[in-house]
Amino acid sequence: MLAAAQRLATTVLASGRTRLELLGNELQFEKQRIIRIAVLAQALALCAGIGTVIAFALLALLFWEQRFAVLGAGALVFLGAAAFFYSALQRAIDEKKPIFDDSVAELEEDLRQLTAALRDAEAAEKAAKRGADGAQQ
Numbered sequence: 001m002l003a004a005a006q007r008l009a010t011t012v013l014a015s016g017r018t019r020l021e022l023l024g025n026e027l028q029f030e031k032q033r034i035i036r037i038a039v040l041a042q043a044l045a046l047c048a049g050i051g052t053v054i055a056f057a058l059l060a061l062l063f064w065e066q067r068f069a070v071l072g073a074g075a076l077v078f079l080g081a082a083a084f085f086y087s088a089l090q091r092a093i094d095e096k097k098p099i100f101d102d103s104v105a106e107l108e109e110d111l112r113q114l115t116a117a118l119r120d121a122e123a124a125e126k127a128a129k130r131g132a133d134g135a136q137q
Helices: 002-062 064-094 101-136
Strands: none
Touching: 002 064, 002 101
């Protein structure tokens, strides 16, 4: 009985270690994904800002007589583009899978297996006790 309990404890500890490693991997992946999104969003904002300023300056110089119309139309176009990129960024943020799904699934499977092992151990113990009682009679 003691040996079975020790094996069970060893199994639980080994399983717990494996699950913690899996959790660490998932956290690392999520951290890299968040950093990537942040860097892409910042690069997008920087390039769009610089490009917008240069384009407006060029258009205003080319169409000096209609500079107010050019600037107004350009502002509308870039506000529309900003709305599109905002939507795309929101989709990129929302498309992630829940962070601990794999860990939770593995822990549930471990719990199921441990419960079955405990049930089997209890049944074996009862059978051994019945066998010992039968041998004494």
